[in-house]
């Protein structure tokens with residue numbers, strides 16, 4: 344079969360396409376069977392007649408007038424709703440006619456296709472959202488300590504400012520991740536992903552791809568079609584950069600650029616991708632000290648430290664231990680599938696006398712251990728004996744006066760600074776001189792040890 348015949352056959356017999364060809368005056372030279380059927384005409388009635396006679400709104404007229412194609416317009420005729428295109432035909436540089444054809448004979452086909460695609464897309468979006476959901480809200484943050492209540496109130500305010508970067512610092516187990524969850528969940532980003540990246544757990548050479556994704560062929564073993572990074576996946580939501588203090592200086596520079604430009608570039612890619620994410624970073628390291636020691640970029644520090652939440656160590660809010668214990672017993676009852684009802688006064692007293700270097704997480708672990716022991720004895724009240732292991736630790740601490748180096752340093756520094764401030768009647772500059780430290784370091788330590796700035800009634804202002 345010759346190509347001409349083949350083409351005619353293809354056009355004529357194609358039930359999915361309406362097609363016609365006119366001369367340069369708009370008279371029909373060719374019209375296929377499908378279109379004849381739609382127009383309810385026979386070939387004899389149509390050929391040689393101006394197309395305008397059958398479809399007065401035809402784009403053929405405009406195409407012949409301008410010599411330019413009209414592509415992808417909506418074309419309704421006799422109850423059919425098509426997407427069509429009309430292109431001019433040139434011969435030896437002269438406009439010779441027009442070719443009009445439907446891309447979708449019935450737009451409902453197109454609509455179904457788009458709808459199916461959208462459904463599929465939404466299904467994946469839901470899956471991503473489910474996978475990357477923030478588990479905790481502000482209701483899960485327990486405690487009545489003034490400082491903690493202030494922190495919660497402040498964090499709630501921050502949450503409503505959907506794009507503000509937040510830096511959460513504090514010792515291990517003090518609830519940094521809990522706060523990050525709560526901020527996301529009560530922000531207008533809550534329906535979108537919350538993605539945590541543990542900067543300490545991912546090897547440096549993989550962190551960039553993890554955060555920003557990579558393009559196909561970026562390196563050997565790179566997935567076909569590339570892979571989106573966490574910033575792309577979290578679009579519209581929150582990226583929680585945990586343990587940010589462990590990030591290498593090289594990665595710090597790259598992160599800084601992303602935060603400034605609000606654009607990422609996949610590894611091995613060359614097109615910038617706009618991002619809309621809120622960044623919450625957390626660390627248990629002393630970032631200010633790291634900046635002084637040039638281990639953390641100062642510009643990144645300022646970029647992250649827009650809003651700061653400094654967690655309160657458990658030992659500074661021991662009054663919260665009873666409510667926390669009640670809360671954690673409920674939580675652990677579900678997790679361990681046990682039925683512990685309460686805790687005895689004696690056991691609570693014991694818990695309150697401990698120093699809690701691992702903060703709420705350590706409290707949770709200690710309770711878990713005690714609850715398992717109590718359950719094994721079919722007891723429903725946690726008594727001191729189930730905390731014997733802790734008792735030993737406390738007694739050991741108290742009786743021998745032996746404490747961990749961290750504890751001793753903590754207590755000694757706090758005491759020393761308080762004493763000097765008392766002696767200088769709250770004069771910060773003088774205190775800093777006595778202690779032979781920078782004024783900025785002194786302020787940092789006041790914050791760390793929760794020594795109030797209004798320490799002395801005669802406090803002099805910083806000059």
Ligand SMILES: Nc1ncnc2c1ncn2[C@@H]1O[C@H](COP(=O)(O)OP(=O)(O)OP(=O)(O)O)[C@@H](O)[C@H]1O
Nearest residue numbers: 483484485514515516517518519520521627703704
């Ligand atoms: N105020 C609180 N109320 C209730 N639970 C808390 C509170 N603070 C911490 N927790 C619980 O203690 C555990 C540790 O909290 P989280 O993981 O948020 O600490 P973190 O500061 O991120 O610790 P790390 O630095 O070790 O990662 C979690 O199970 C958390 O739910």
Ligand SMILES: [Mg+2]
Nearest residue numbers: 519520585625
């Ligand atoms: Mg954490």
